[in-house]
Amino acid sequence: MEADLTLSIVIITKDTRELLEGLLDSIKKDAPLASLGREIIVIDNASTDGTEEFVRDACPHARYIRNDRNAGFAVAVNQGAKTSAGRYVLLLNSDTRLIEGEVAKMVAAAESIPDLGLMGPQLVYEDLSLQRSVAAVPGLAGEMLPGSGRIPRGTSAGNAEPARDVESLIGAAIMIRKNAFDDLHGFDERFFFFLEETDFCLRARRKGYRVVFFPGAKVIHLQGRTVRKNWVKGRMEYNISLRKFMKKHHGRLYLTAFDAVRLAKSLVFVIAVPLSLFGSRMRLRYSYYLRLVVWYMHGCPDDAGLRG
Numbered sequence: 001m002e003a004d005l006t007l008s009i010v011i012i013t014k015d016t017r018e019l020l021e022g023l024l025d026s027i028k029k030d031a032p033l034a035s036l037g038r039e040i041i042v043i044d045n046a047s048t049d050g051t052e053e054f055v056r057d058a059c060p061h062a063r064y065i066r067n068d069r070n071a072g073f074a075v076a077v078n079q080g081a082k083t084s085a086g087r088y089v090l091l092l093n094s095d096t097r098l099i100e101g102e103v104a105k106m107v108a109a110a111e112s113i114p115d116l117g118l119m120g121p122q123l124v125y126e127d128l129s130l131q132r133s134v135a136a137v138p139g140l141a142g143e144m145l146p147g148s149g150r151i152p153r154g155t156s157a158g159n160a161e162p163a164r165d166v167e168s169l170i171g172a173a174i175m176i177r178k179n180a181f182d183d184l185h186g187f188d189e190r191f192f193f194f195l196e197e198t199d200f201c202l203r204a205r206r207k208g209y210r211v212v213f214f215p216g217a218k219v220i221h222l223q224g225r226t227v228r229k230n231w232v233k234g235r236m237e238y239n240i241s242l243r244k245f246m247k248k249h250h251g252r253l254y255l256t257a258f259d260a261v262r263l264a265k266s267l268v269f270v271i272a273v274p275l276s277l278f279g280s281r282m283r284l285r286y287s288y289y290l291r292l293v294v295w296y297m298h299g300c301p302d303d304a305g306l307r308g
Contacts, residue, residue: 006107007038008084008178009092012076014045016094017054019222024059026097026220032104039063041084043076070307072192081181089181093172097126097220105217106175109163117180117209118201120169121217131221134166134213137202138195138242140254143261163214167205171197173219180209188248192307193234194241202249230306232288237305239292259296266292 009027013020020042027033027040040062044051046069055064065079081089088107092098102121110119123131136142174197184203187196201211239262246258269289273282295304 004037005039005086006036007033007088007090007103007175008041008081008086009038009090010041010043010077010080010084011092011094012043012045012073012080013047013051013094014070015047015049015051017047017049017051019094020051021054021058022097023092023094024055024062026099028059030098030100030103032101033098036104036107037086039085041065041080043067043080045070045072045076072189072307073194074187074189074191074196077196078186078189081176081178081186084178087178088175089178090175091171091173092219093221095222096173097222099218099220102217102219103175106214109214109216110175110177110212113163113210113212115208115210116177117184117204117207117211118169118174118176119163119212119214120166120174121219122213122215123170123172123221123223124218126220126222128218128220131223133170133215135168135170135198137167137198138245139250140258140261143258143265161215163212163216165210166213167211168198168201169211169213170221172221172223176200177209180204183207184209190244190248191241192237192302192305194238195245196241199245199248231284232291233306235288236291236295237307239295240300240302240305243300263293263296266296 011020011023024040040059042055042062042064044055044064044066046067052064052066055062063083065083067076077091088110090103106119106121110116120133123133125131184200184207188199191199205211243259246255250258266289270286270293273286291304295301
């Protein structure tokens with residue numbers, strides 16, 4: 001490992017060339033970031049939109065790794081992190097944009113927390129309004145009492161708010177201390193997309209690492225752009241990961257109860273909504289809940305989401 005390399009930026013992309021272009025441009029313009037000593041690693045999950053040609057032309061110093069299939073987010077993160085040489089690994093979705101000097105603030109703050117496992121910034125929209133940046137760990141209580149486990153959309157009062165420990169971070173932009181990543185053996189590759197970061201945060205806290213939200217640094221997140229065109233499949237993939245999360249961290253009885261509550265809620269929606277169907281958004285929601293019911297009826301297969 002290079003002794004003077006502080007930060008490795010790992011970007012996961014899949015057919016998001018235009019978004020990736022904006023992110024790489026923001027990295028180039030971040031002068032304080034360049035002064036840290038950093039590398040850029042792009043993991044491409046089999047894009048067909050000219051991503052490879054673009055990256056090799058626009059960012060020739062980046063390390064570009066192309067998979068011959070969509071291996072999923074967790075697999076791609078592990079690929080990138082394993083080849084990284086920095087003391088910190090900054091995971092970025094392709095739909096993020098860096099603001100000059102903000103990541104350097106994160107690194108400086110992280111250096112003062114010896115037991116840090118990972119840190120997340122305050123995510124913001126393009127107009128810099130606050131976006132949800134931390135997450136509650138999902139569970140049965142949240143399913144039975146909607147809203148009980150939710151985190152408010154605005155999670156920061158401003159730059160004066162100090163860093164604080166949280167249950168979990170939103171995975172759009174996360175900085176992980178490399179030795180902690182290695183100690184935890186990276187992301188669990190059973191999660192294709194969604195909740196891999198929640199699982200990692202939970203495992204990190206159980207092993208004594210701190211999971212820290214740092215509102216003093218901001219990163220722009222163009223929320224939802226990477227899955228918007230496949231919204232129903234994206235929601236199905238979330239359910240696949242959610243059930244795997246419950247199965248991994250809870251017993252059989254808990255999982256059975258969780259499945260029963262989610263299936264019941266979906267059935268109520270499917271039965272009740274058709275009488276009042278109107279508008280494309282309602283039809284889309286109905287399509288999602290109908291597919292969710294069918295998914296449960298077919299034994300919850302892994303190929304019902306984005307990989308199918």
